[in-house]
Amino acid sequence: MNNCRCSWVTNDEIYQNYHDEEWGVPVYDDHTLYEMLILESFHAGLSWLIILKKRDNFRKAFDDFNSEKIEKYDDKKIIKLLNNEGIVRHKQKIMAAIENTKIFHEIQKEFGSFSNYLWGFNNNKIIKNMDDNFQNRTALSDKISKNLKSRGMKFVGSVTIQAYLEAIGIFNNHQLKCYLYKKQG
Numbered sequence: 001m002n003n004c005r006c007s008w009v010t011n012d013e014i015y016q017n018y019h020d021e022e023w024g025v026p027v028y029d030d031h032t033l034y035e036m037l038i039l040e041s042f043h044a045g046l047s048w049l050i051i052l053k054k055r056d057n058f059r060k061a062f063d064d065f066n067s068e069k070i071e072k073y074d075d076k077k078i079i080k081l082l083n084n085e086g087i088v089r090h091k092q093k094i095m096a097a098i099e100n101t102k103i104f105h106e107i108q109k110e111f112g113s114f115s116n117y118l119w120g121f122n123n124n125k126i127i128k129n130m131d132d133n134f135q136n137r138t139a140l141s142d143k144i145s146k147n148l149k150s151r152g153m154k155f156v157g158s159v160t161i162q163a164y165l166e167a168i169g170i171f172n173n174h175q176l177k178c179y180l181y182k183k184q185g
């Protein structure tokens with residue numbers, strides 16, 4: 001079965017399920033877009049599998065990614081997060097998650113939704129892999145990363161944003177050999 005999937009998918013069941021059910025499926029709801037953005041900011045420098053394995057712990061630690069609550073996290077909560085062995089205990093990333101949340105809310109106010117903002121960069125169109133010529137950053141990820149950084153977001157470099165765009169389906173990057181290539185049209 002593995003040879004029908006994208007090459008990066010290992011035999012790890014958690015990875016296979018993620019690839020089969022989530023990766024590359026277009027996401028339009030702000031809550032999921034927000035959760036994935038925060039998880040990707042923790043992903044920077046680590047493997048996605050590590051993040052996936054910790055995702056439930058992240059959800060518990062971060063109030064089910066309730067952005068209204070996260071925006072108000074204080075020093076006491078930050079210390080609690082730094083002592084939580086179930087998540088990525090990286091002070092700068094935790095601080096950035098809180099700051100990024102404030103900026104996320106500003107974008108929602110400006111564009112009506114974060115989804116409008118994000119999908120608007122490519123006129124609401126999905127980019128599809130045509131030739132398996134994979135790049136870890138693209139013109140689109142450069143543009144979005146630059147815009148997010150200009151607004152003050154951190155841990156949103158172009159490589160991180162490219163991974164994000166693939167995860168949430170703006171950039172459908174299933175390989176030609178993958179059984180989901182045709183299925184996701």
Ligand SMILES: [Zn+2]
Nearest residue numbers: 006174175178
């Ligand atoms: Zn695939």
